[in-house]
Amino acid sequence: MTADPWANLKQFTDARIGLGRSGSGMPTHEVLDFALSHAMARDAVTTPIDWTPIEKGLADLGLPTLRIGSAANDRAEYLRRPDLGRKLSDHSREALMRAAEMEDGKPDLVVLVGDGLSSMAVAANTIAYMAALLPHVVKAGWKMSPILLADDARVALGDEAGEILGGKAVLVLIGERPGLSSPDSLGVYITFSPRVGIKDADRNCISNVRQRGLSYDEGAFKTAWLLREAFRRGLTGVNLKDESQFLIEGHKGPELIG
């Protein structure tokens, strides 16, 4: 094996540099390391989610849950038919309609947790993120629907669910497409006035929430900031820029009314 004398440059990047080579090929341990990363990412996509521990963790936070599913029948169909992942199953639509009738008043916030493209991300991050978000919700006095736990979900599934429940905004936590070095990245999407057919440009997104990415506290802080601004200005999307870093870093930013 031929080593690369610049391998100390690895300190500046997570890119796979300075690997050395075996002839024209990668060294054995690098090939196998890559294969393991890919296997974990594949497992994150294909493994069906187990909601039971998530239900329990959310119950411990005092948050009731409701299981729903998209119109996709299984993971294979989910991957081929993104349109089905954006639609509720008939059964789930009826369940949400019943839930809406039983609710006393409309919620400010509908929260939907969807498996998306990484069940690993949802399993690893949902409870910790919700625990970080909850104090902001309580402080703001936002009324929250039961947490919806959705199988085979795309982001837009929250639009239909949020519309049925009459939420002012919908918050979708969803497993992001796994990267080789980040199979467990959770995405958070905030959409004001959710309804079927809304455009992606009308959402805000906080990406890469995970233990080795954006911290739960920071993710929750940004979420609460965006929600406050969304309720104040009556919109989300490209016209609502995330300026919460001015608050976090203590810099003087544009004048914000909380």
Added chain:
Amino acid sequence: MYRVHAGGTTYTFSSLKELLAKATPPRSGDVLAGVAAKSAAENVAAKMALADVPLKKFLNEAVVPYEDDDVTRLIVDTHDGAAFAPVSHMTVGEFRDWLLSEKATPEKVSALAPGLTPEMVAAVSKIMRNQDLVLGAKKAHVITKFRDTIGLPGHMSVRLQPNHPTDDKKGIAASMVDGLMYGCGDAVIGINPASDNIGAITDLLVMMDDVIRRFEIPTQSCVLTHVTTTIDAIAKGAPVDLVFQSIGGTQGVNDSFGVKLSHLQEGREAALSLKRGTVGDNCMYFETGQGSALSADAHHGCDQQTLEARAYAVARQFKPLLVNTVVGFIGPEYLYNGKEIIRAGLEDHFCGKLLGLPMGCDICYTNHAEADQDDMDILLMMLGAAGVTFIMGIPGADDIMLNYQSTSFHDALYVREALGLKRAPEFDAWLTKIGVTDAKGHLAPHRPGNPLLTHAQALAA
């Protein structure tokens, strides 16, 4: 109306658009769009009917209406009847037979380009096997130049793609050193930036320009940001070599990218005005990929491969240095697995080459597609044999910014060793001069005097 009798059944197809779609080898995106053949037999029947369609027919029946679409207008208005003449009497099937024959020399095939429309080459690709796509493409020679010469027969170039999730300059510089030490970067050193902020873009351009000038590297740089941002950067004095843009095969998909044909013209003129090329002035870099039109809801009921070929009509208008089909990036709802990605990569390369483009391929997949590096090895080998203009070089094949897998610096070494493919001659000479490679173009033992190694030590210090 197109009709064929096959296997005891009569199949009819109401339009050329429907015929092309149903003749396309199976892929998930066409099923998602609802345009795919309903059965395997109908798929083959459509191929049979398509094989009998005269090439001339494609000049009279548009798949996207002329009135509605500036890409159709570009295709029709720039068609070169004289270049078309040698094959104008043929059907699609006869064109395939001719292309594969000894009569179709590289000179004759290469000269056809201005006379061929995207729909014609898409049609013939649909009735070809993978091996036909290899040998057909190999006959179309396309040579482009900026600071080095790209596309010579027997040569293959590599885009060095040193992406970093936060555009960290030291992180990017580290990946650049790694790639150059592996002999990659003769197509372009091209960064996908995390930010679209013009200040950040300019910083990256300056950083790459410094490296290229300091080490006198015969290559070019590019930051893959929106054409209008690059035009702004040029106006502010940034050192821009190549102007980048993602493009598609209908006006609607280009609208979704926020780009008009006039922007591309303006971008090209802005880059030309800088006169930064030394051996030539091909200064555009385009990226494409099957499925973009469906994704933008702008597919007009066409199949994704035909629309992809139409994107090449946009590209060729602006004399690019490089065109890259990012074949497996879009995801499994468009190309489900390794088989579909391999097929699409070979089709795109073939169609691009026949239309006269310097066609490269980002041989790649995402983690939600049914594919892995073994599939990429097959596509890499076949594209290498087909004379692909360039491939991507990414550290360890793992792009930590875009979260997908492509080809590595090692993969480039592999395909060079397996097929004897050389680097662009100017770049090759430079690598030998600084001691990265020996006289045969193989990686040389590391020498302390190598200026890149000295640079690496200074970076780390």
